[in-house]
Each structure stands twice: as C-alpha cells, then as structure tokens.
Amino acid sequence: MKRNSVAIVGAAETTELGKVPTMSQVQLHADAALNALADAGLKLSDIDGVATGGHNAVEIAHYLGIVPKWLDGTSVGGCSFMLLVRHAAAAINEGLCNTVLITHGESGRSGLGRHGSSIFPSLFQQQFERPFGVTRPPTMFTIPVLRYMKDFDLSEETLAMVPVVQREWAGKNPRASFKDPITVDDVLNSKMICYPFRLLMCCLVTDGGGALILTKADRAKDMPQKPVYIRGTGESAETPMISQMADFTSSAAFKVSGQQAFESAGISHSDVDHLMIYDAFAHLPIYGLEDLGFVGRGEAGPFIADGNTRPGGKLPMNTNGGGLSYMHSGMYGMYALQEGVRQMRSTASAQVPGAEISVVHGVGGMFSASGTIVMTNVA
Amino acid sequence: MANGERELPRPTPETQNFWDGTKAGELRLQQCGDCENVYFPPRHFCPGCGSKSVAVLRASGRATLHSYVISHLPAPGFEPPYAIAVAKLDEGPKMMCNIVDCPQTPVALVIDMPLEVSFEKINDDITLAQFKPVRGQ
Numbered sequence: 293m294k295r296n297s298v299a300i301v302g303a304a305e306t307t308e309l310g311k312v313p314t315m316s317q318v319q320l321h322a323d324a325a326l327n328a329l330a331d332a333g334l335k336l337s338d339i340d341g342v343a344t345g346g347h348n349a350v351e352i353a354h355y356l357g358i359v360p361k362w363l364d365g366t367s368v369g370g371c372s373f374m375l376l377v378r379h380a381a382a383a384i385n386e387g388l389c390n391t392v393l394i395t396h397g398e399s400g401r402s403g404l405g406r407h408g409s410s411i412f413p414s415l416f417q418q419q420f421e422r423p424f425g426v427t428r429p430p431t432m433f434t435i436p437v438l439r440y441m442k443d444f445d446l447s448e449e450t451l452a453m454v455p456v457v458q459r460e461w462a463g464k465n466p467r468a469s470f471k472d473p474i475t476v477d478d479v480l481n482s483k484m485i486c487y488p489f490r491l492l493m494c495c496l497v498t499d500g501g502g503a504l505i506l507t508k509a510d511r512a513k514d515m516p517q518k519p520v521y522i523r524g525t526g527e528s529a530e531t532p533m534i535s536q537m538a539d540f541t542s543s544a545a546f547k548v549s550g551q552q553a554f555e556s557a558g559i560s561h562s563d564v565d566h567l568m569i570y571d572a573f574a575h576l577p578i579y580g581l582e583d584l585g586f587v588g589r590g591e592a593g594p595f596i597a598d599g600n601t602r603p604g605g606k607l608p609m610n611t612n613g614g615g616l617s618y619m620h621s622g623m624y625g626m627y628a629l630q631e632g633v634r635q636m637r638s639t640a641s642a643q644v645p646g647a648e649i650s651v652v653h654g655v656g657g658m659f660s661a662s663g664t665i666v667m668t669n670v671a
Numbered sequence: 672m673a674n675g676e677r678e679l680p681r682p683t684p685e686t687q688n689f690w691d692g693t694k695a696g697e698l699r700l701q702q703c704g705d706c707e708n709v710y711f712p713p714r715h716f717c718p719g720c721g722s723k724s725v726a727v728l729r730a731s732g733r734a735t736l737h738s739y740v741i742s743h744l745p746a747p748g749f750e751p752p753y754a755i756a757v758a759k760l761d762e763g764p765k766m767m768c769n770i771v772d773c774p775q776t777p778v779a780l781v782i783d784m785p786l787e788v789s790f791e792k793i794n795d796d797i798t799l800a801q802f803k804p805v806r807g808q
Binding site (some may be wrong): 375386415416418419420421422423424425426427428429431434435436438439442476484485486487488489533534535536 | 677678679680681682683686703712737738739740741742743744745746748749752753755756757765766768769777782783799
C-alpha cells in the first residue's frame with residue numbers, strides 16, 4: 293500500500309435510511325451510487341471499476357450501465373467494504389482502472405429484492421453448528437462473550453455501557469434511527485434476546501445503502517470535495533464457525549488486520565483522532581479496542597464505561613451512533629466508512645474538532661473476517 | 672420439538688467417519704502423525720502443518736463448558752429458551768453442542784463446569800454429539 297496515493301473523492305448514503313419500502317436492494321445500491329457521483333461531480337461514464345459485497349457485482353455494474361475494466365465482488369460480510377477499499381486502492385495504484393465505485397445496498401428490514409445470504413454458506417457450519425440451533429447473528433456472534441466476561445471480570449452493567457455511550461452520539465445525529473438517551477437499567481431491562489444479550493445490546497435491522505468513489509490522489513485535488521486519503525489498510529480472516537475461534541476473548545482477524553493498517557499507515561495509537569469499530573453487538577467495540585491495541589487485555593469495558601469514547605472523551609468512537617443506534621442494514625461496514633469520510637471532511641453531525649486521522653475497523657460474519665482502513669485529510 | 676425440524680448435518684467425504692463414529696457411540700477427532708496436532712473438524716490433512724499423515728483419535732468425551740448463550744429466539748426444532756454451547760474437549764479442540772440433562776439457565780450453566788459427551792440419536796443416519804454435566808463430583 294502506497295500511503296495517501298489514492299483518495300475517496302465521492303461518498304454518500306442513500307437518500308433515506310431506516311425503513312425504505314419503496315426501493316429494492318439493487319435500487320438502494322443505485323440511489324447511493326448516484327448520490328456519490330453527484331457528490332464527486334462525476335458521471336456514470338467516468339467509472340471504470342465497480343466493486344460491491346453481498347450482492348452480485350455483475351448485476352450492479354449492469355444495472356448502472358457500466359462495462360467495467362475492473363470488478364471485485366468480495367463478500368465476507370459487513371467488513372467487505374473495508375476490503376474493497378483496500379483492493380480498489382491497490383487496483384488504482386497498479387493502473388488496472390482509474391475511478392472505482394464501491395456500492396452497498398441492503399433491504400435488511402423490508403427484504404425487497406434481497407437474494408439469500410450476503411456471505412457464502414460454510415460446509416462445516418452446516419454440519420457442526422447449525423444442528424445445535426444457531427440461526428440468526430444474535431445466536432452466533434454472542435457465543436464467545438461469557439468466556440470473556442469470566443476471564444476478564446466484565447460485568448453485564450459494564451457491557452451495557454457500550455450502547456448507552458453510543459446513544460449519546462446518536463442523539464447528536466438527525467439521521468440516527470434511535471436518538472433518545474438510554475441508561476444501563478434500560479439496557480438490562482430490555483427484552484432478552486440471547487442471554488446475556490438484551491435487545492439494546494443488539495444492532496438495528498434497517499434498509500439503506502452507501503457508495504464511495506476512489507481515484508488517484510493527484511486527480512483528487514481538482515475535484516469538488518476535500519479529498520480523504522487512504523493512508524493505511526489491513527484485512528484478514530479467521531473462521532466461518534464461531535465455535536472454532538482460536539481464542540474466545542480475542543479475534544485473530546482483528547489483530548492481523550489492525551496491525552497491517554497501523555503499520556502501513558505509519559501511525560501509532562496516539563495519532564488517532566477518530567475511531568469507528570463495527571458494532572453489530574455490544575461486545576464488538578470491546579474486542580476491537582483491545583485487538584487493535586488501543587488498550588490492554590480486559591481494559592476496554594472500563595475504558596468505555598469511564599467515558600473515554602463518549603462525546604468529549606479522548607478517543608471519540610462510533611460517532612454516528614453505530615450499528616446499535618444509527619442504522620444497520622446487515623452489512624454495516626459501509627456506514628462506518630461514510631462516517632470516517634464525514635469526519636475527515638469536517639461535515640459530520642457530531643464533528644470531532646480538528647480530526648486529521650480516522651481509523652475505521654470492520655468485522656465480517658461472526659468474527660469471521662476483518663478489514664481496517666486508516667483515512668486522513670492531510671496529503 | 673416445536674416449529675418444525677432442526678437442521679441436520681449432511682455428511683461429506685471428509686466428515687463421514689466422524690458421523691459414523693457418533694452413530695457407534697464414539698467421539699472421533701483426528702491427530703497428525705508428524706506434529707501431533709489434534710484437530711476438529713475433520714480433514715484429510717493436518718491444518719497445523721499440512722501433513723497427510725493423519726489418524727483417527729477416539730476422544731475421551733470429557734470436556735468443560737467453554738462458553739454459551741441462551742437463545743430466546745425461535746428456531747426450527749427447538750423450544751426457547753435453549754442453550755447453544757461450546758465444549759472444550761480435554762484433547763484440545765472445541766465443539767458446538769447443546770447441554771442436555773440440565774436446566775437451560777445461567778444458574779445451572781456455569782462456565783468451566785465439567786461435561787461429558789452424550790450421544791443423541793436423531794434418526795437412523797444421524798446421531799449428534801451433545802454434552803451433559805458430569806454428576807456426582
């Protein structure tokens with residue numbers, strides 16, 4: 293990865309988020325794509341690379357009327373978009389294409405034009421997990437947590453502080469699905485979904501989309517938006533089966549992806565002004581903070597509960613309200629990237645003053661895969 | 672069992688021996704002849720070193736409760752709330768399972784408690800390896 297050689301020059305979400313019963317999934321992709329093109333001052337004919345996750349990339353290219361020179365359909369869950377940013381930057385640097393459009397659309401709530409799982413099925417999961425009653429993500433992603441809670445003495449009250457703090461951020465965001473403040477008691481008294489996880493510890497299920505446009509950094513300077521440079525990237529994968537995570541208290545994929553991103557960016561943790569850690573469930577920011585190396589093992593719960601990641605804290609995290617309060621279509625990674633871009637453009641609803649470096653970290657599947665992007669507004 | 676039938680495993684060539692084992696009342700793992708790695712799920716080579724010199728190892732059936740959740744969501748073949756657990760075998764590998772012969776409550780399900788395998792015959796083809804608390808300790 294050549295540092296700051298590629299920039300995000302267009303970024304947008306769908307016009308509407310939440311419940312969008314008027315749009316099929318592919319329409320959500322296109323709505324976001326057209327919004328991102330308008331944002332970048334580009335036309336469809338300017339795009340020569342197309343990438344998407346969780347949807348047939350050929351269908352997206354065809355629907356948009358693009359015959360691309362470069363195509364990527366990496367679908368490893370919600371972090372696919374972090375991997376696609378990384379792959380697109382490499383492709384642009386290699387000269388395979390000039391201008392890449394990465395789209396996401398998901399009719400997660402309304403289920404319109406959705407075709408099956410966004411991740412390939414796993415042979416072993418079918419045989420060795422599904423017979424034991426795992427169904428939707430709340431029955432799988434949550435499984436390692438009691439192990440963590442015992443090993444590191446994490447209480448349910450501290451775990452409940454994750455959604456409480458993120459709701460504080462959501463309260464500053466007019467587009468957030470849920471904005472009203474909540475307390476630890478509210479979280480612990482909300483409906484039990486999958487012990488120890490209550491409803492307010494689980495992400496939303498919504499409709500929406502987002503798109504990014506990337507091109508060479510030297511071209512970005514002449515474009516309408518403040519360029520957001522790709523300073524560092526990482527990706528990894530561990531297992532399609534949550535039961536086969538090597539360590540239930542730490543994600544190997546998070547560690548490998550995060551380390552690559554920090555090393556390629558040439559930054560240390562104290563350089564990070566803004567952080568997004570994909571929060572499909574309340575424990576993910578805890579695992580993320582530790583596996584990315586922001587805090588030591590067992591320290592992330594108290595770090596969040598003590599207010600370090602809340603508005604005004606020293607490490608602003610999930611400033612859009614996160615998958616727990618902002619929106620979560622199923623593959624939330626795109627929205628974490630969008631918030632990173634907004635922070636780097638200084639256009640976020642809850643703007644971190646003077647932020648120059650944003651780290652956006654994603655998870656795919658149930659701790660299956662991971663992608664990390666370091667963005668900056670400093671060339 | 673409510674809400675229809677639970678999903679059953681569809682054995683493949685590399686896993687048939689495991690499912691033949693559960694039917695015969697044996698919990699079968701695999702061990703590498705070169706690096707001695709004991710692994711699961713079954714493969715025709717060692718995922719630790721790549722060696723094809725692998726043999727079946729009959730596991731003791733002893734394990735501990737590594738982690739679990741208690742699902743309150745509907746699932747075909749299950750009556751919520753029910754626990755979805757991961758047993759850590761004495762030989763090392765981890766296996767997903769349900770905890771049978773045990774109340775499905777946080778009080779009864781204690782992390783690290785000793786477990787032993789309990790074979791649950793589903794039909795003539797499929798027997799699942801489940802785990803139950805070790806009594807009288």
